Amino acid sequence: MLDKIKSNFTTQTWVLIPIAIAINVAIGQLVLVLKLPVFLDSIGTVLVAVLCGPWAGALTGALSNVIWGIAFDPGAFPWWPVAFFIGFMAGKMAEWGFFKSWWKVVVTGIVIALTAAIISTPISVYLFGGITASGSSFITAYLLQTGQGIWSAVVSTAFLTEPVDKITTAMLAFAIIQGLPKRTVAGYPKADQVEIEGGSDKNQMYIAIGIVVVLILFAAFLLRSILGG
Amino acid sequence: MHERLSFHIKRDSVLHRLNPLTKLTLVLALIMVAFTSPWYWTPHLLFLFVIIPLSFIGKVFREFFFAATRLILPAAGFLFLMQAFFQPIGEHVIFKFYFLDITQESLMFAFKNAMRVIVMVSSFTLFLLTTHPSELMSDLTRRGLPGQFAYVIISTLQILPQIQSKSQTIISAQRSRGLDTEGNFFKRAGSLVPLVGPLVFGSLVEVEERAIAIEARGFTSKSIKTSLYEIADTSFEKIIRWGLIIIIILSIVLNIWL
Amino acid sequence: MALVNLQNVTYKYPLTKTPALQNINLQIKEGEFVAVVGANGAGKSTLCYTLAGFAPHFFKGEMSGSIEVAGKESSKSTLDEWVLNVGLAFQNPFNQISGAKYTVFEEIAFGLENIGVPRDEMKDRVNDALALTGITDLADRSPYSLSGGQQQRVALTSILVMQPKLLVLDEPTSQMDPIGTREVFSVIRKMAEGGMTVVMVEHKMEWIAQFADRVIALKDGSILLEGKPGEVLTSDVLAENGFGISRYTSTAREAKKQGLWKKEKLPVTLDEAVEGFKK
Numbered sequence: 200m201l202d203k204i205k206s207n208f209t210t211q212t213w214v215l216i217p218i219a220i221a222i223n224v225a226i227g228q229l230v231l232v233l234k235l236p237v238f239l240d241s242i243g244t245v246l247v248a249v250l251c252g253p254w255a256g257a258l259t260g261a262l263s264n265v266i267w268g269i270a271f272d273p274g275a276f277p278w279w280p281v282a283f284f285i286g287f288m289a290g291k292m293a294e295w296g297f298f299k300s301w302w303k304v305v306v307t308g309i310v311i312a313l314t315a316a317i318i319s320t321p322i323s324v325y326l327f328g329g330i331t332a333s334g335s336s337f338i339t340a341y342l343l344q345t346g347q348g349i350w351s352a353v354v355s356t357a358f359l360t361e362p363v364d365k366i367t368t369a370m371l372a373f374a375i376i377q378g379l380p381k382r383t384v385a386g387y388p389k390a391d392q393v394e395i396e397g398g399s400d401k402n403q404m405y406i407a408i409g410i411v412v413v414l415i416l417f418a419a420f421l422l423r424s425i426l427g428g
Numbered sequence: 429m430h431e432r433l434s435f436h437i438k439r440d441s442v443l444h445r446l447n448p449l450t451k452l453t454l455v456l457a458l459i460m461v462a463f464t465s466p467w468y469w470t471p472h473l474l475f476l477f478v479i480i481p482l483s484f485i486g487k488v489f490r491e492f493f494f495a496a497t498r499l500i501l502p503a504a505g506f507l508f509l510m511q512a513f514f515q516p517i518g519e520h521v522i523f524k525f526y527f528l529d530i531t532q533e534s535l536m537f538a539f540k541n542a543m544r545v546i547v548m549v550s551s552f553t554l555f556l557l558t559t560h561p562s563e564l565m566s567d568l569t570r571r572g573l574p575g576q577f578a579y580v581i582i583s584t585l586q587i588l589p590q591i592q593s594k595s596q597t598i599i600s601a602q603r604s605r606g607l608d609t610e611g612n613f614f615k616r617a618g619s620l621v622p623l624v625g626p627l628v629f630g631s632l633v634e635v636e637e638r639a640i641a642i643e644a645r646g647f648t649s650k651s652i653k654t655s656l657y658e659i660a661d662t663s664f665e666k667i668i669r670w671g672l673i674i675i676i677i678l679s680i681v682l683n684i685w686l
Numbered sequence: 687m688a689l690v691n692l693q694n695v696t697y698k699y700p701l702t703k704t705p706a707l708q709n710i711n712l713q714i715k716e717g718e719f720v721a722v723v724g725a726n727g728a729g730k731s732t733l734c735y736t737l738a739g740f741a742p743h744f745f746k747g748e749m750s751g752s753i754e755v756a757g758k759e760s761s762k763s764t765l766d767e768w769v770l771n772v773g774l775a776f777q778n779p780f781n782q783i784s785g786a787k788y789t790v791f792e793e794i795a796f797g798l799e800n801i802g803v804p805r806d807e808m809k810d811r812v813n814d815a816l817a818l819t820g821i822t823d824l825a826d827r828s829p830y831s832l833s834g835g836q837q838q839r840v841a842l843t844s845i846l847v848m849q850p851k852l853l854v855l856d857e858p859t860s861q862m863d864p865i866g867t868r869e870v871f872s873v874i875r876k877m878a879e880g881g882m883t884v885v886m887v888e889h890k891m892e893w894i895a896q897f898a899d900r901v902i903a904l905k906d907g908s909i910l911l912e913g914k915p916g917e918v919l920t921s922d923v924l925a926e927n928g929f930g931i932s933r934y935t936s937t938a939r940e941a942k943k944q945g946l947w948k949k950e951k952l953p954v955t956l957d958e959a960v961e962g963f964k965k
Contacts (some may be wrong), residue, residue, distance in 0.1 A: 210639040210647055213576045217584040218631045219786065221591040228624055229595060233609055246632075258580075266584055269435075269556065270522045274503040274545060276552075284633070328542060330514045331507070340514030375628055386636050386745075387847055405471075562788055569770040575800070583785030586830065640740055643783070644774040645797030645844060648766045654802050656795045656809070 207252035207388045208285045215251065215387070216259050219243030223263045224270070231361060240267075245284045245372040247312070249298050250387040253290025260286035261305070277326055281319045288314040294391065304373040305315040306407045309365030309414060315365060316357030320350065327354045335360045355421050362414075429644035435495065435556035443486030443554075447661040448564040449571065450669055455551045457672040462547040464683040468536075471543035479550050488557045490677050492550070495557070500549045504542040569658040579642075591631065593664060595629050689883045690714035690737065695751035697732060697741050706732040706741075707905040710751070714885065716785035717850075719878040721894040721915065722887045723929060730887040733904065734776070734856045736760075737885060739768035756851045770801065777857040779837035782844070783829045790832075790840055791816070791825040797848045805957045807809060815847035819873055834861035842870065846877070853877065855886040859893075882942030891919050891932035895954035903929060920952035934959040 220243060227240035244263060248256020260282030268276040292298065292307040323331055323339075329349045330336045335356050343351035376384060376393050384390050437537040443451070454603040458478065483492040511534065518533025565578035599609065602622055692712040698705045707729050709808065710917055714720055724730050733743040742749040743765040753760035756771045787793040791812060798808045816822045821839050824832065829840055854873070859867040867890065875897045878884050888894055894915050895900060901918040903911040905927055911918050918924065920935050932954045941947040941963075953959040 208576070210643050211528075211635055213579060213647075214642070215632075215641045216580050218591075218635060220584045222628055222631065224588055225591045225595045225627060227626070228592070229599070229620070229627075232599065233619060233623075235613075235617055240522050242628075248451060262580065262584065266588065269552075272499075272503060274507065274549070274679050276548060327507070328511065328515055328517075328537060328546075331509045336514060337509055340436065340510075343514065371624065374631070378625070378629065379632060381701055382699070383633055383636065386639075421450045441889075483937050490904070560788075562792065577786070579786040586788075588832070634781050637776070637778060638785070640735075640744060640774070641763060641782040641841075642771055642784050642786075642796075643740070643744065644738065645848065646766065646769060646800035649769075649801045650766060651800075651802035653799050654805060654808065655799055656792060656805065658805065 204252070204254050207255055209228055209251075209388055211386050212247070212251040212255050212388065215247055216255065216262070217316070219247045219259050220263045222246070223259075224267060227267075237367055237372070239364065239368055241282065241311075241365075242283050242368050242372050244282060245368055246375065247291045248286045248288075248290035248385070249289075249293040249376065249393060250389055251374065252389055253287045253294065256286030256290040257283045258286070260284075261387055274331075277322055278319065280322065281315050284318045285311050285313050285365075289372075293392045294395075295406075296392070298373065298393055301370075301373070303403065303407070304369045305366055306410060308369035309362055311356075311369060312361035312365035312416075315361050316354060319357055320354045323353050323357075324349055358417060358421065433655065435491075435553065436560045437488050437491050437557050438560075439487045439558075441485060441487040441558070443482060443488075443558045445660070446558075447659065447665050448559050448567045449661070450665045451555050451559055452564070453669045453672045455555045457613075457676050458551040459548045461597065461679045462544045464679045466682055466686040468540060469633045471540065471547045473549065475543060475547050479554060481555055483557075486554065486558045487553060488554070491557055492554055495553045496546075496550055500546055503549065504545045507545055508538045508542035511541055548672065566655045566657050567661075569653065570655060570659065576647075579647075591627070594630075595627055599624055687716070688713040689716040689753040689756055690885075691717075691752075692736075693752045693754075695736065695749070695753060697736060697750075697756070698748045699732075699745055699856075700747045702747075704907075706907055707736060710736075710907075710909060712902070714852075714883055716883055717878055717881045718822045719875060719897065719899045720886070721898035721901045722885060722904060722918075723889060723901060723924075724910075725928060725930070728904040729907040730904055730909070731776070731856055734774065734854045734885070734887060735851065738772050738774035738854045739763070739765050739782040740774070743768065769850075770848075771850055772849055772854060773845035774853045774854045775841045775845045775856070775858050777860050779834055779841050779861065783837065788828060789826050790821065790829055793829045793840060795845050796849050797844060801848070809904070811847050812847075818846065818876075819843045820869060835863065835866050838862060839866070839870070850882070852883045852885065855884065855888075856874045857887050857889070859888070859890070867893060889930050891930070892934070892955045895919055895932070895958075901920070903927075915956065916951065919954045938962060 217346050222243035223240050227238060230237060230239045239264070241260065244256055244260040247259040260280045264275050264279040264282045286309050288407070289307065292310055297307045318381075323329055329343065331340055338359060339352050342355055343349065348396040350379040352353060377395070386391060458474055462474055483489045512530050515534035515537055517537060518531030520532040521529050522532060522535065523530040561582055565582055569575050569578050602619070603609060607619050607622060609619055610616075690713065692710050695710040696705050697707040699859055710733070722730050722733060732741060735745065736749075736753060737755065737762060741747060743760075749761070755768075758768070758771065760768065784793060784796050787796055793811050794815060795808055797823055798811060803811070813822075816825055819839050819842060821836070823842060824840070825837060829837065831923060832840065838858055838861055842855070845853065853874070859870050862870065871893050874884055874886065878899075886898070898910065898915050901915045902909055903918055911921060911923055919932065925931055925936070925939065934953045934956060938947045938952045938959060942952070947962060948961050948965055953962050
């Protein structure tokens with residue numbers, strides 16, 4: 200197990216991580232300049248996760264947060280576990296073969312979004328009582344005013360805001376990898392995970408359908424509780 | 429841009445001379461106690477009577493003050509406003525606007541949370557002002573942190589300003605070619621790809637050569653690494669560190685107890 | 687005894703069809719300064735990577751034949767052991783800055799820290815290396831604040847300080863002015879005289895002619911010609927195969943056709959040309 204993890208941390212991996220962190224930060228700032236309603240601050244994390252495995256992705260995510268905290272917004276520190284698990288899940292999804300075609304990458308984006316929502320909720324509730332310095336807290340505040348409990352208000356907000364951002368992130372990471380010369384990609388420990396495949400595996404299709412069903416159910420629950428409240 | 433990422437101010441003070449790990453433990457203790465102490469005024473007092481005096485001891489008060497006003501106050505201030513308005517707790521309404529209301533309780537809650545963030549950020553800022561990154565990394569590597577971590581942290585701090593200035597160059601170059609960064613939503617979203625592409629591909633293609641360069645200099649060597657710098661540590665500092673860890677544990681225990 | 691011994695070396699990068707090196711046989715003596723010339727894609731850089739162990743240990747791909755440096759066989763070694771004997775510096779200086787260090791002094795010490803050289807010895811070696819390549823005055827600067835030529839010197843120094851038995855250089859002076867180039871060539875000459883074996887890819891023919899002991903001309907992954915610089919660099923074979931040749935050589939070749947160049951041997955450097963035309 201440990202040896203397997205170690206084999207993913209080649210010199211190329213170590214060199215890629217700082218560049219990926221810088222990409223996270225630079226694109227995150229670019230999005231601010233373009234005033235787009237997404238963050239896109241984990242493209243580098245997903246790149247590392249997919250090319251070098253879940254642990255490398257997790258490390259990239261966590262360090263990105265620390266660096267972002269040091270350099271720009273110190274309020275970012277407490278959120279490092281979110282970035283950690285974004286990287287980890289992206290890596291796991293790629294290991295399970297979900298980074299080989301467009302629709303699978305969308306599924307990966309959804310899974311990353313769910314992960315981010317689940318991990319960020321307790322941090323938001325325990326450290327900040329549900330209201331953070333982020334713009335999406337307007338939604339949380341509204342849900343709280345409609346009489347929802349704090350947990351469901353925070354988790355609903357995350358489920359409303361995360362998917363668009365994380366699906367876009369995963370798609371951009373996929374586009375970047377497909378745009379790189381094959382020779383460049385081949386140098387990374389997990390290069391075979393991003394080879395585009397022809398036919399699809401049935402099991403993967405079932406998993407994907409399962410995820411979409413859960414998502415629809417949750418959206419229905421969300422809608423009912425918002426309208427009902 | 430470069431200066432923003434290297435906070436370190438080279439001066440001779442007790443704080444500068446402390447072992448980096450001692451300072452790091454102190455920062456951790458301040459943050460943990462601020463967040464876990466059950467007593468309401470803890471973060472406020474820690475900031476006034478520990479962190480500010482330390483900035484004088486470290487001879488960096490001026491820089492500390494500027495960093496605080498630039499970085500900390502906007503973040504903490506925004507958090508304070510958001511919380512004061514949106515926390516739906518308390519009975520004593522002071523101010524009401526549509527569905528938003530400020531109560532005495534939400535105000536107090538917001539104040540405490542903002543102060544916690546201030547303690548977290550300001551203690552960390554103070555640490556960065558008085559500790560050189562390579563000093564910290566040498567010390568942690570000596571204590572067993574894999575050398576690759578030191579590589580990652582320091583090269584990130586050095587690469588980031590370069591990628592940012594590259595990003596600035598690309599934005600202005602694409603703008604001068606008529607790229608729309610101000611138009612409607614779809615135009616702006618469409619602008620993303622021509623901006624991200626050149627930024628990312630160049631850096632990713634360089635990875636291979638950079639990896640070769642450091643491998644040629646023994647990056648993957650199995651021998652025990654040595655360090656160019658010797659970083660002082662005393663048994664007195666070791667006692668301080670253990671004392672701080674005990675304080676952290678006490679604060680957490682009290683938090684759970686009460 | 688030969689320090690470097692390549693026997694029937696053929697190498698193919700992954701995802702490629704044609705070999706980058708084909709049937710290379712090459713012996714290099716200890717203390718010899720060998721220059722490698724050739725067009726783009728002739729296999730110069732691949733030869734460097736092969737000698738330095740990166741092909742196949744880093745790039746993977748298919749390697750056949752035997753590669754021996756300092757009595758060790760490449761296929762039986764790991765890259766981290768191999769780099770203790772063979773140092774590599776290449777063209778783009780910017781990518782050779784480790785990024786992990788804030789000053790030139792620390793940057794040059796990086797390799798010594800990695801291989802565990804004791805602190806006092808490390809400082810002495812870094813100071814000596816800085817003095818050798820003439821960049822002592824840059825010691826406290828940030829490697830990122832330097833010019834391309836200065837960065838190339840730092841890259842070279844960072845490898846020299848590790849005291850490899852074989853020094854492999856892939857166009858190490860591409861961003862230097864003529865004065866800088868001359869200095870670097872004399873430093874390398876001095877290292878070779880001190881017993882270090884040097885293999886250097888370079889297209890500045892005048893400098894090769896003055897400083898190298900032997901020239902190897904590569905074409906399509908094979909050795910086309912090898913021998914003394916004065917012979918190889920002026921050979922008609924080189925000119926016919928589209929190699930970049932010294933302007934003094936091509937001028938004299940034209941002059942010879944017109945009967946203006948009387949000597950048998952063509953010049954490579956300005957001095958040789960001047961002397962030849964005087965007669």
